[in-house]
Amino acid sequence: GTSLPVLLPMGLHHFEAWNEALSEGAWGEWVRPAAEWMRQVVDLEHWAAFQASFQELCRMVVEVATGRRGAPPATVCFLSGDVHHSYLAEADLAEAGLGEAGLGDAGVGAAAAGQSHPGRSRLLQAVCSPMRNRLPRAIRLASTVSVRSLAWRVGLLAARAAKVPDPPFRWSTTDGPWFDNALATMHIEGRRAWLRWDTAQVDTSTDGGPDVQVRPLHGVRLT
Secondary structure: OOOOOOOOOHHHHHHHHHHHHHHOOOOOOOOHHHHHHHHHHOOOOOHHHOHHHHHHHHHHHHHHHOOEOEOOOOEEEEEEOOOOOEEEEEEEOOOOOOOOHHHHHHHHHHHHOOOOOOOOOEEEEEEOOOOOOOOOHHHHHHHHHOOOHHHHHHHHHHHHHOOOOOOOOEEEEEEEEEOOOOEEEEEEEOOEEEEEEEEEEEEOOOOOOOEEEEEEEEEEEOO
8 A cells, every 4th residue: 555656647657757857967957946846836746756766666566476575466456546536557567677687686586596486466556536636627637648658658758868767567557547536445355356436426406415325436356
């Protein structure tokens, strides 16, 4: 569980990583004040904006998900909120760079010692922002666009221009985004898991006051 999502929509991820690099002087001292101003005004405070921590966390999670630290679980799922909308994302652990060389010396040593296990976990990011602030239409549109392939490609080019290291894997939003107030429930049974988002439907036409009914928003089986 992390209050802020580890896996943002990739377009937004690259934008925050690019901004961090500029705030630290990647494009010169004259750019730093404007980049830091943007960082604070727009609240660029997610894992992507702290690349050293993000990269270290991802390396550890990949070692778990690929069997480098014992038999992998069925899923590794980050549970997060705080971004005023909900979605589900999945990482592609078959991407280049996840072999022995991509995991660093610890991964190579484990493989050489015969400690790796067959199989691979699904690596997921589940997000639910239960009592959210209502986002302006422009930000909702930007959040929706940030999951598109064009957005992450443009963001990736900007991040690379600032010499930001690529993430160790790619991911994509598979479900959502939704901008409703919602509650998410995860049901786990052995190695199987389901995730469901519910929202409220309010009828104000009744004489006895508002009538609130739970309405399913989305459901998905994880394993």
